[in-house]
Amino acid sequence: MTPSPARIVVVGGGLAGLRTVEELRGLGYAGAITLIGAEARPPYDRPPLSKQLMAGAVDDTTLRPELDSLDADFRLGERAKHLADGAIGTDRGEYAFDRLVIATGARPVALPGSGRQRFLRTIDDALALRAVLVPGARLVVIGAGWIGAELATVAAARGCTVTVIEAAAAPLAGAIGAEVGAATAPWYEQAGVELLLGQAVESVREGGLALAGGGWLAADVIVTAVGVKPDVAWLESSALKLENGVAVDEYLRASVPSVYAVGDCAAFWSRRFGCRMRTEHWDGALRAPAVLAANLTGQDQRYDPVPYFWSEQFGRMLQYVGDHRGADRLVWRGRPSGQRWAACWLAGVRLVAVLAVGLPRDLQQGRRLIESGAAVDASRLADPAVPLRECVQ
């Protein structure tokens, strides 16, 4: 076992950065830790921003009320600018490290145009947006992805007039494919939300959106929710290999010795799925740091998750586990017009992903089937009365 490093610097004060510090101390690491975080606030949780916080049920989602017990140097409100030769340069100074952890997360993609477009990534974004989502406000959300759907749900409940405009043919098409995503389209109308599909936005202007093809959509409040990009532009001048994020191996090690990455910014090699993968999931930011901390302190643990994500929209709980990109077959469990159903993706005879709507048991059992790699019987899978765990061939 290699000796523990004397000084670890973590860049990024989100869930993954904080959890890395917690796991290091939990393992008994007694060296110096510095965490550099661009946001001035202490680390907080993001999933409630588009749910409970937007609805007004909570105002604060701070993850850990006291940071002192972690005995780390938290440099909040400070931004890393470059990485070179064993040191990080920030807008305030230089930090030498023995090991560096990059946990800078992701930032929203903006659309062209000089009109005001809001985003929903930070707690400040969320609080400012909530303040203008008053009854009667005309909200246009660009993008019918996870965040767009959640925001539309809450805004409609707050009495706003909500339109969601989406370039693809179905909601969630980028995340779960148009066929399954289409099953969620009726939910918009049921909630009183207008859904415009197959319509691309050309630019964001004062008072509305110019649409590709010449149309105009008026709005009081415009939220762009067309996805995020890993926040790694500051590393472009470094020697690090970037490939849709910081490219890391199965041990979360980057291409430069002593540098690691974790969370939304890390594109890790998945042995299980045989591809490079970058997830934007709370569960990854929560769990990967345990593996990372072990490796930082001399162990060799593989990070090989079955990715998990959830979303709360239109009165439903959606849970997705796995990765369906290598799938060759889709099997429905239950009618997608109903309140509870699941979509199962197969690659040959193996289950590779499940989307469960209102069916947490299918999610749990599906996760175990994916983890085991067992061959499943597709005809039993299609019968919602047969528990997933009993679908093994």
Ligand SMILES: Cc1cc2nc3c(=O)[nH]c(=O)nc-3n(C[C@H](O)[C@H](O)[C@H](O)COP(=O)(O)OP(=O)(O)OC[C@H]3O[C@@H](n4cnc5c(N)ncnc54)[C@H](O)[C@@H]3O)c2cc1C
């Ligand atoms: C509104 C919203 C709702 C969500 N809902 C869900 C959900 O329901 N289910 C789910 O699974 N996931 C959800 N997510 C995703 C989940 O929150 C993220 O996957 C998770 O926050 C990733 O954590 P992270 O620490 O990797 O990155 P982040 O949370 O993005 O944290 C990265 C931090 O690094 C900082 N940083 C960036 N660049 C620098 C720099 N150069 N120097 C210093 N600091 C820097 C950033 O300011 C940020 O504070 C949601 C996300 C949002 C925004």
